[in-house]
Amino acid sequence: STTAPSQPQFTIPASADVDAQLIANIDDPQAANAQSVCPGYKASKVQHNSRGFTASLQLAGRPCNVYGTDVDSLTLSVEYQDSDRLNIQILPTHVDSTNASWYFLSENLVPRPKASLDASVSDSDFSVSWSNEPSFNFKVIRKATGDALFSTESTVLVYEDQFIEFVTAxxxxxxxxxxxxxxxxxxxxxxxxxxxxxxxxxxxxxx
Structure with a gap:
């Protein structure tokens, strides 16, 4: 009888577990500064309701396309879900089956809290203000102290299909x-x- 020669078993190299050595764009002197070259957005068509407001955000100038393609139309949604919980979403206006997975996680994976039945703007611990000067920016303020918890003042919103940038202090x-x-x-x-x-x-x- 004869025995077939054994074949060496392939072993995945340890290097397969090492991620790419990437440089964040803010640390790369050769990378474009999106805050300097991108136009930001302008808000319009603001509609208020008892639990918050929505608005349309349109690109405020020529697209910069620095790390992808600028999304020209966005929808802002601000919902006061409870006295101590606020939900702010900025999403492309046009989302369908071809790009929905880019922006939404399944509720089966990440269940999102729903607004309380008695939630309202007036009963919230927070307030949200916004401005179009020099481009769209917003601020979340704690009513009791007047402290700004989150603010994008003096910055531009960058929203591309491969890059999203909010800047706050x-x-x-x-x-x-x-x-x-x-x-x-x-x-x-x-x-x-x-x-x-x-x-x-x-x-x-x-x-």
Whole structure:
């Protein structure tokens, strides 16, 4: 009898678990600064209701297309869901089966809280203001103290099919919690650049 020679078994190299060495655009001197070259948006067609408001956001100038293709029309939705919970969404106006998975997670994967039946703008702990000067920006304020919890004043909103940028200022000794896609402590590191889905790394630890 004869025995067929055994074939060596392929072993996946350890390098397969190493993600690409990427440089965040804010740290790359060769990368375009979207805040300098992109036009931002202008809000119009604002409609108020008892739980918040909606508005149409239109590109405020020629598209910059720095890291993808600018979305020319967006819909802003502000919903006061409870006295201590606020939901703000900015999504493309035209979403269909071809691009819905880019912007929506299934409720089966990430259930989203619903607004309380008695939720209202007047009973909320927060207020939302917005301006079109020099382009669309918004601010979330805690009514009790007047503190700005989130503000995009003096910045432009960049919304492309492969790149979305909101810019806000943080106070000294700030605390941020709960951004996904990372293995880390619940309170995030300060002064850290956290790349989410573009890192192509399934289990990024503290990076």
């Amino acid at each position: 943080l106070p000294e000794e700030y605390n941020l919690y709960g951004l996904g896609e990372h293995i880390t402590q619940f309170r995030l590191q300060r002064d850290a650049n956290l790349t989410i889905y573009p890192s192509d790394d399934g289990t990024p630890i503290d990076k």
